[in-house]
Amino acid sequence: MINIYDALRESHDQQRQLADALIQTQGETDQRGQIFQQLKLELAAHATAEERHFYIPLMMSDDGIDLSRHALAEHHELDELVETLEATEMSSPVWLVYAKKLAHEVHHHLKEEEHKFFQMSGKILTEQQKQQLAPQYLEDFQAQKQRLAVE
DSSP states (O other): OOOHHHHHHHHHHHHHHHHHHHTTOOSSOHHHHHHHHHHHHHHHHHHHHHIIIIIHHHHTSHHHHHHHHHHHHHHHHHHHHHHHHHTSOTTSHHHHHHHHHHHHHHHHHHHHIIIIIHHHHHTTSOHHHHHHHHHHHHHHHHHHHHHHHHO
16 A cells, blocks of 8 residues: 555656756757646645645644644745746746756755655654555645646
């Protein structure tokens, strides 16, 4: 049976691949636009579902509050970078600068989650919670992707 960490890692792997692919693109191309839209969708759906089904349960414990606040702040920073990219012409040289910053921050956040937050949360969540949160996260993640894809 899949646990919450396995479920989160699936999206993390997709985010890494898309972030890396994005910074390999050149100029205003359909490919750049498609990859950016995929990454934007993946980040947004993941953040919403992760906050609801991983960080909020962690916040129920005093030991999880600071950890969760830090992660939520990083999600907000990623959102702001996505907004900056949306407001910048894709053909502009500065667009790639922002894209590289986004890719760097995505990699940093995911590494920190997997190497720090997961370990700390493993001491807070029960085994039962780890199992129960996975399907809840996955269902919400898919619902968010569908909702955001039509917006």
